[in-house]
Structure formats: C-alpha cells, structure tokens
Amino acid sequence: MRAIEFSEYGPPSVLRVAEVAEPQAGTGEIRIAVRASGVSPGETYIRSGRLRELVPITFPYRTGFDAAGVVDQVGAGVTGVRVGDEVFGMTSMTGRSANADFAVLAEWAAKPPAWSWEEAGGAAGSVETSTRVLDLLGVSSGQTVLVQGAAGAVGTVAVQLAAARGARVIGTASERxxxxxxxxxxxxxTYGDGLIERVAEFAPGGVDAVFDCAGGALPELIAIAGDPAKVVTIADFGAAAHGVHMSHSAPADETGSSLxxxxxxxxxxxxxVAVKLVAEGKLQVPVAAAFPLAEVAAAHELSETRHARGKIVLLH
Ligand SMILES: NC(=O)c1ccc[n+]([C@@H]2O[C@H](COP(=O)([O-])OP(=O)(O)OC[C@H]3O[C@@H](n4cnc5c(N)ncnc54)[C@H](OP(=O)(O)O)[C@@H]3O)[C@@H](O)[C@H]2O)c1
Incomplete structure (x- = not known):
C-alpha cells in the first residue's frame, strides 16, 4: 500500500509516497481503508526538524494521525463496529501513519452521514483537541470564551463546540x-495590536476563558482573561514562562518530558459528542483544501502559510 513518509528533516519535498506493508489491527484497534486523512501543522513542524529536541522521532517517519474510511479489520476485544462500517477517528499517538491507503485506528466513531469524506478525514484531531481544551477551561453555558486563531482547523471546530455548550464565543481571525x-x-x-481594547468592547465584564490556537500573544490573552489559569494554549511553546498551561497529547520521551x-x-x-452535534446540524468541519495523496508536499506548503481556512485533507 501507499504511505506518506520522510527519512530526513527538511522542506515539504522530503515527503514521499512509499510502498510499504499493510498494517494489522491489534487488540482494541480497527483497520480502515482510508478515504481521506488529515494534515496538521504539528506534523509540518516535525518534518522540518523544528521539534527535533522536543519530539524525537525515528526515520522513516510516517505521517498522519486522523483519518476516515471503511472498516476492513476488527482487532481482538473490539465490539460495536463491523467490517464495512464507515468511521472517522485517530491512530494511537505513537502509531501514526494515517496518510496511507490503510490505517490502524485506536479511537473512532461512526462517520456522520451528513459529513463528506473530506470533512470526516480531518475531523478527529480538531474535535479531540477542542474538546480537551474546552474541558480543561471548564467552558459551560452562559460563559464568554475568546478563541484566538478561530479560522483554522482547530479554531473553527472549537468555536462550534463552545457555542454548542451554550457559551458566547468571540473569535479572532483576519477580516476576510x-x-x-x-x-x-x-x-x-481581528487579532494583533489593540486586541485587549477590541475584546473589552465586546465583553466589558471580561471573558471567562481564552482558548489560544495561535501562539505569540500570551501577555495580551492573560490581560484579557485576568488570570493565566483562565488561558489554555495549544500553540505556544513558551507558555510555562507565562504560567499558562500548554495542552498537548504528544507521548513523553525517555526523560519523561515532552513539549x-x-x-x-x-x-x-x-x-x-461531535456525532450527536452533526445530527443536530450544529457542527461542520470547514475544509480549506483537499489534495490527492501524491500531492502531500503541496498540502504541507499550504499548512505552512498559517492561513488555511479550516482543515487540510488528503484524498485516497
Ligand atoms: N497541542 C495540541 O494538542 C495541538 C493540536 C492541534 C493543533 N495544535 C497547534 O495549534 C495550532 C493551530 O492548529 P490548526 O490546525 O488550527 O492550524 P491552522 O489550521 O494552520 O491555523 C491557521 C489559522 O491560524 C490563523 N492565524 C495565523 N496567524 C495567527 C495569529 N498570529 N493570531 C491568530 N490567528 C492566526 C489564521 O487566521 P487568518 O488566516 O484569518 O489570519 C488561520 O485561520 C498550530 O500551531 C498547531 O500545531 C496543537
């Protein structure tokens, strides 16, 4: 089968379509014939070598951790899903290799019929990340939440999940x-200069929580929240110096620390929760662009612009 991998750090051109052995579903896992899979900024950082100290990898490294497709193997101990079912989900954090013709998923749910394969392919990562951070922030009905970087893959989903919890959501993005x-x-x-004043006009009484999907503006976001404990970032590696929690799910290295x-x-x-919200018409997954698997380098290039509007996916 085809799988995307790289064997050296570098620009998107180090990515290649390799012919590799099909993976097998282990205990508690399923295997899918992939119809669409996600491309994430984090994997462009790993590929470029920017995270080489924080996220050690071995070569060849296979990319992709969320995907959607048709179940073709059900591992031992798995119930509630059958060969032929359409699902979306994610690999284990160490397994990866979702940008491939077949992928082994560790977590999944039934693909909502209302979602296209493109939407479903990159949904799991954004849904899991958004849910994790909204839970950490304790976002609930009647609160006001600021989502910084709201037009990206995670931000667009975070906005909808926060709104579905009954929160008022202020989101930052370019005017377009x-x-x-x-x-x-x-x-x-808009984000950038004057953000504190602009948010104060929307919410003179302050905001209850800030979900930072962009990084680089923690002092302003803390001022808006009034307390670093009310801010969670997924994108700012300098968070600890500001007393802000950086939420991630990367496995720890041999020293026990990561990111x-x-x-x-x-x-x-x-x-x-996402499946239920889709059925209620409350959740869509904006897709910035869909590329054939072989054009993975173009997909990484678009991600690196930092201005994709929604999720970037690969079609299989
Ligand atoms: N820690 C975790 O668990 C985890 C999980 C997923 C993602 N992440 C990280 O979270 C970040 C967001 O991920 P993503 O997939 O949503 O990325 P993305 O889709 O590539 O984000 C693109 C968006 O970022 C916005 N943006 C660019 N510069 C900005 C700035 N200075 N301030 C505010 N917004 C800005 C853009 O808005 P405009 O085009 O409107 O300017 C665009 O809509 C990435 O750094 C990613 O690596 C972390």
Whole structure:
C-alpha cells in the first residue's frame, strides 16, 4: 500500500509516497481503508526538524494521525463496529501513519452521514483537541470564551463546540474570515495590536476563558482573561514562562518530558459528542483544501502559510 513518509528533516519535498506493508489491527484497534486523512501543522513542524529536541522521532517517519474510511479489520476485544462500517477517528499517538491507503485506528466513531469524506478525514484531531481544551477551561453555558486563531482547523471546530455548550464565543481571525466565523456562531474580531481594547468592547465584564490556537500573544490573552489559569494554549511553546498551561497529547520521551509540559489525557469522548452535534446540524468541519495523496508536499506548503481556512485533507 501507499504511505506518506520522510527519512530526513527538511522542506515539504522530503515527503514521499512509499510502498510499504499493510498494517494489522491489534487488540482494541480497527483497520480502515482510508478515504481521506488529515494534515496538521504539528506534523509540518516535525518534518522540518523544528521539534527535533522536543519530539524525537525515528526515520522513516510516517505521517498522519486522523483519518476516515471503511472498516476492513476488527482487532481482538473490539465490539460495536463491523467490517464495512464507515468511521472517522485517530491512530494511537505513537502509531501514526494515517496518510496511507490503510490505517490502524485506536479511537473512532461512526462517520456522520451528513459529513463528506473530506470533512470526516480531518475531523478527529480538531474535535479531540477542542474538546480537551474546552474541558480543561471548564467552558459551560452562559460563559464568554475568546478563541484566538478561530479560522483554522482547530479554531473553527472549537468555536462550534463552545457555542454548542451554550457559551458566547468571540473569535479572532483576519477580516476576510469574519463571515465564516459568524456562520459558525462566533462574534469575530481581528487579532494583533489593540486586541485587549477590541475584546473589552465586546465583553466589558471580561471573558471567562481564552482558548489560544495561535501562539505569540500570551501577555495580551492573560490581560484579557485576568488570570493565566483562565488561558489554555495549544500553540505556544513558551507558555510555562507565562504560567499558562500548554495542552498537548504528544507521548513523553525517555526523560519523561515532552513539549515542556506533561501530556493531557485525550478527550476521545468528544468524538461521540461531535456525532450527536452533526445530527443536530450544529457542527461542520470547514475544509480549506483537499489534495490527492501524491500531492502531500503541496498540502504541507499550504499548512505552512498559517492561513488555511479550516482543515487540510488528503484524498485516497
Ligand atoms: N497541542 C495540541 O494538542 C495541538 C493540536 C492541534 C493543533 N495544535 C497547534 O495549534 C495550532 C493551530 O492548529 P490548526 O490546525 O488550527 O492550524 P491552522 O489550521 O494552520 O491555523 C491557521 C489559522 O491560524 C490563523 N492565524 C495565523 N496567524 C495567527 C495569529 N498570529 N493570531 C491568530 N490567528 C492566526 C489564521 O487566521 P487568518 O488566516 O484569518 O489570519 C488561520 O485561520 C498550530 O500551531 C498547531 O500545531 C496543537
């Protein structure tokens, strides 16, 4: 089967389509024939070597951790899913290799019929991450939440999940994405200079929580929240110096540390919540672009612009 891998750090051109052996579903796992899979900024950082100290890898490294497709193997101990079922989900954090013709999933849920394969292919990572951070922030009905970087893959989903919990959501993005944010249930504003004042106009009484999907503005976000404990970032590796929690799920290296903070438990219950919200018409997955598997380098290039509007996926 085909799988995307790289054997040296470098630009997107180090990615190649390799012919490799098909993986087998182990205990508690399923294997799917992949129809679409996700491309994430984190994997572009790993590929470039930027995270080589924090996230050690061995070569060849196979990419992709979320995917959607048709179940073709059910591992020992798995119940509730059969060969032929359509699912979306994620690999184990150490397994990866979802950008491939067949992928082994450790977590999954039934693919909502309303979602296209493109939407489903990159949904699991955004749903899990958003759920994890909204849970950590304790976001609930009646609260006001600021989502910084709301037009990206995680931000677009975070906005909808927060709104579905009954929160009022303020989201930051470039002006061209404000209509998208409104359609997802957020009150849009721009990020950058003057953010504190702009958010104060929306919420003179302050906000209850800040979900940072962008990084680089923690002092302003802490000022807006009034307390670093009310801010969680998924994108700022300098978070600890500001007293802010950096949430991630990367496995620890042999020293027990990874990304400067311990990994949080995966919020896999979010997948079933997402299925229910899709049925209620409350959750879509904006897809920035879909590329054929062989054009994975172009997909990484788009991710590296940092201006994709929603999720980037590969079609198989
Ligand atoms: N720790 C974790 O568990 C975890 C999980 C998933 C992702 N992440 C990280 O979280 C970040 C977001 O992931 P993603 O997949 O949503 O990325 P993405 O889709 O590539 O994000 C692109 C979005 O970022 C916005 N953006 C760019 N610069 C910004 C800035 N300075 N301030 C605010 N927004 C800005 C862009 O908005 P405009 O185009 O409107 O300017 C665009 O909509 C990445 O750094 C990723 O590595 C971490």
């Amino acid at each position: 994405n404000h209509e998208l944010l409104r359609s997802l249930g957020a009150e849009p504003t 400067g903070a311990a990994a949080d438990s995966l919020a896999v219950h979010g997948l079933e």
